[in-house]
Amino acid sequence: HADAIKELCGKFKKEFPETLWLAVAATFKTVIVLKYREYAEELIGISQALNTTVEDIYVLNCINELVAMCTSIVARDKDDKLILARNLDFDHTNLVVKMHVNVVYKRNGREIARCGNIAGYIGIITCMKPQAFAVSINIRTTGNMQEFLQKLREGKPLTTWILREAVLNAKDYRDAVRMVTGRQMVTGSYIIPVSYTHLTLPTSDLV
Numbered sequence: 001h002a003d004a005i006k007e008l009c010g011k012f013k014k015e016f017p018e019t020l021w022l023a024v025a026a027t028f029k030t031v032i033v034l035k036y037r038e039y040a041e042e043l044i045g046i047s048q049a050l051n052t053t054v055e056d057i058y059v060l061n062c063i064n065e066l067v068a069m070c071t072s073i074v075a076r077d078k079d080d081k082l083i084l085a086r087n088l089d090f091d092h093t094n095l096v097v098k099m100h101v102n103v104v105y106k107r108n109g110r111e112i113a114r115c116g117n118i119a120g121y122i123g124i125i126t127c128m129k130p131q132a133f134a135v136s137i138n139i140r141t142t143g144n145m146q147e148f149l150q151k152l153r154e155g156k157p158l159t160t161w162i163l164r165e166a167v168l169n170a171k172d173y174r175d176a177v178r179m180v181t182g183r184q185m186v187t188g189s190y191i192i193p194v195s196y197t198h199l200t201l202p203t204s205d206l207v
Contacts, residue, residue: 001119002050004098009052009060009120011092020145024062025055027152032058035155042122050120061121065158065187066148067091070125070138072192084194086126086136088118105168113167123160124167132196133173137163140188151186159185173197 013021033040043061047054072086090096099119105112115127128134137159141148162183170176173195180191 001099001101004095005057005060005120006050006052008092008095008099009056011095012060012063013056015091017145020149021059023149024059024152027149028055028058031152031155036157036161039122039161046120046122057120061123061160062152062158064090064118064121064123064125064160065139066141066145069140070136072136072138072190074192074194082134082194084126084134084136084192086138086192088125107168115167121160122164123158124164125160127163127167129167129170129176132170133176133193134196135163135167135176135191135193138190138192140190148186151184156184156186159187159189163191 028040028043032043043058044054047057050057067090069089070087071089072084075083075085077083088096096118101117101119103115103117105115111130113127113129115124117125124135124137126136139159162180162185166176166179170179173193176193180193
């Protein structure tokens with residue numbers, strides 16, 4: 001996936017205003033390293049493996065919060081099983097398709113979550129926690145780049161990072177809902193949680 005990640009990063013870097021790219025990149029050292037050390041170390045590790053700058057990998061992780069407008073669908077099949085499906089409205093789909101990965105999170109040797117993701121991303125966009133819940137996130141950005149940048153500078157976490165915290169640490173569906181409800185996010189989004197045992201649609205508090 002290395003070539004696809006670097007190519008996608010290069011394409012977005014050309015498309016975004018240079019001043020915006022540099023301003024977002026600057027928040028890695030002024031905010032992320034200081035407030036989100038674990039995530040900073042992961043981003044540094046990815047950049048070293050790809051032989052590129054950590055700032056570029058960090059900004060690439062922010063792109064989903066700036067341009068994506070995804071949709072999720074919750075339904076039952078003929079056997080009364082719940083299905084959570086989603087699309088990923090993202091530019092340069094020819095590259096993104098090549099970057100799809102299945103990520104398995106483990107703790108003490110035991111699987112705690114299985115997620116569909118984009119290589120190079122450390123947040124969570126779609127995930128399943130066995131015997132507990134499934135969840136997806138759909139960004140609804142306002143397109144206000146300065147507002148997004150200001151929230152980053154204030155130390156607000158990326159929306160996909162908030163979802164990752166909930167998935168990896170929540171004990172069950174209700175706990176996950178509690179962990180994301182009311183959180184201050186850098187951009188607008190819908191978080192779609194589905195209980196393992198029954199269908200429960202999100203409330204307006206999760207918007």
